[in-house]
Amino acid sequence: MPSLIDHAAVAALANQPLDWRFKGLPAEWWGATPAQIRGRAPDLFSSGMVGPVCVLHASALTHNLVTMARWCRRRGVDLAPHAKTHMAPALLARQLDAGAIAATAATVSQVRVLRAFGVGSVLLANEVVDPAGLAWLAREMAADPDFRVVCWVDSVRGVELMSTALTGSARPLDVCVEVGMAGGRTGCRTAAEVDAVARAVTASAQLRLVGVAGYEAARGHDVTAEALAVVTGYLTEMRDAVVRLADVFETEEVLVTAGGSTYFDLVADVLTGGWPAGSTVRTVLRSGCYLTHDDGLYDRTSPLRDAGTSGLTAAMSVWAQVVSRPEDGLAVLGMGRRDVSFDQGLPVPKTLREAHITKLNDQHAYLQLGASDHVQVGDWLRFGVSHPCTTFDKWPLIPVLDDDNRVVDLVRTYF
Numbered sequence: 001m002p003s004l005i006d007h008a009a010v011a012a013l014a015n016q017p018l019d020w021r022f023k024g025l026p027a028e029w030w031g032a033t034p035a036q037i038r039g040r041a042p043d044l045f046s047s048g049m050v051g052p053v054c055v056l057h058a059s060a061l062t063h064n065l066v067t068m069a070r071w072c073r074r075r076g077v078d079l080a081p082h083a084k085t086h087m088a089p090a091l092l093a094r095q096l097d098a099g100a101i102a103a104t105a106a107t108v109s110q111v112r113v114l115r116a117f118g119v120g121s122v123l124l125a126n127e128v129v130d131p132a133g134l135a136w137l138a139r140e141m142a143a144d145p146d147f148r149v150v151c152w153v154d155s156v157r158g159v160e161l162m163s164t165a166l167t168g169s170a171r172p173l174d175v176c177v178e179v180g181m182a183g184g185r186t187g188c189r190t191a192a193e194v195d196a197v198a199r200a201v202t203a204s205a206q207l208r209l210v211g212v213a214g215y216e217a218a219r220g221h222d223v224t225a226e227a228l229a230v231v232t233g234y235l236t237e238m239r240d241a242v243v244r245l246a247d248v249f250e251t252e253e254v255l256v257t258a259g260g261s262t263y264f265d266l267v268a269d270v271l272t273g274g275w276p277a278g279s280t281v282r283t284v285l286r287s288g289c290y291l292t293h294d295d296g297l298y299d300r301t302s303p304l305r306d307a308g309t310s311g312l313t314a315a316m317s318v319w320a321q322v323v324s325r326p327e328d329g330l331a332v333l334g335m336g337r338r339d340v341s342f343d344q345g346l347p348v349p350k351t352l353r354e355a356h357i358t359k360l361n362d363q364h365a366y367l368q369l370g371a372s373d374h375v376q377v378g379d380w381l382r383f384g385v386s387h388p389c390t391t392f393d394k395w396p397l398i399p400v401l402d403d404d405n406r407v408v409d410l411v412r413t414y415f
């Protein structure tokens with residue numbers, strides 16, 4: 001079986017010297033490599049870090065990796081984690097080592113990063129209609145016969161654009177027809193459109209129809225009974241498409257793929273088992289945020305949120321210093337929109353009982369304090385995040401801490 005990632009290329013990242021590009025880290029580390037820092041396992045908080053600083057928690061990461069891998073095995077699904085969450089080759093390598101079968105990407109540029117680290121199998125969860133991007137994919141497939149990439153299509157026009165751009169390519173590009181939902185994002189809105197697009201693919205020598213794709217969280221992450229019913233209905237439409245197109249697919253094994261980090265239990269419920277006799281269907285989740293989980297959006301919505309020790313646990317924090325106490329009940333922190341996500345909720349104080357963040361500026365946070373919260377200028381406070389994807393992209397290098405706050409790794413991201 002071809003290698004899923006080039007472990008040597010990932011390991012080589014630990015030999016690149018640190019410098020001023022990596023915000024938050026102690027200046028004393030400049031010139032040292034991550035491998036050397038790892039060897040010393042310094043306590044981050046007595047090493048001279050400057051705030052704010054984003055960290056990952058080693059034991060929580062391992063727990064989440066193992067928990068999700070076990071869950072997928074038990075539920076009969078495979079996992080192609082969305083790499084856009086972290087864009088960190090070292091984290092992806094751990095996900096693949098834990099049993100993931102491929103990586104997911106959203107853009108051709110993200111696929112380029114994955115290819116730089118030898119990732120052999122990619123779900124490119126989008127319709128690619130950019131001739132330059134398609135030409136690059138074709139070159140990559142021609143240069144490496146083992147490279148497997150699957151894109152989405154949701155229109156006959158898209159099929160035509162792709163076919164034209166790929167004329168003369170060495171082998172056909174694998175595609176899934178994308179099922180959409182009313183009020184959602186991309187994807188065919190009717191069964192008739194799904195079938196027309198699928199048939200257009202089979203008529204193209206440059207494309208090969210391998211399955212059905214969808215994204216059940218395209219309308220949000222609501223977990224009320226009503227919303228769960230809508231998601232279940234949508235996944236059922238995906239299932240119907242797999243059954244209806246059984247004789248149209250161009251491969252023996254059919255791929256059906258859905259699943260972010262909010263509804264993956266419903267994906268397993270609806271899209272595994274009971275397929276028509278003679279068909280082989282592989283169900284692949286694309287969850288990305290399960291790895292770090294969080295203290296906001298996914299803490300409220302993950303299917304593994306209330307599962308006690310068998311559930312996911314937040315593995316990412318941002319530490320920030322109180323820089324001002326200008327009014328009663330208000331602390332201002334040196335952490336802002338440049339440092340922490342704010343698109344799906346504000347950071348969550350982890351060390352105070354009543355306080356909450358009310359607002360972020362680019363470089364500051366406003367922390368409303370309760371009567372029991374005692375903080376002074378100079379204090380360091382820990383915050384959980386809501387939505388890891390948009391915190392990861394603010395940090396090119398992230399320390400990983402053990403339970404004693406010792407730096408046991410440094411993770412490089414490429415956004």
Ligand SMILES: Cc1ncc(COP(=O)(O)O)c(C=O)c1O
Binds near residue numbers: 125287
């Ligand atoms: C198409 C697609 N698949 C999978 C995911 C991963 O979902 P999550 O971020 O909840 O892990 C996303 C996230 O936006 C997505 O857009």
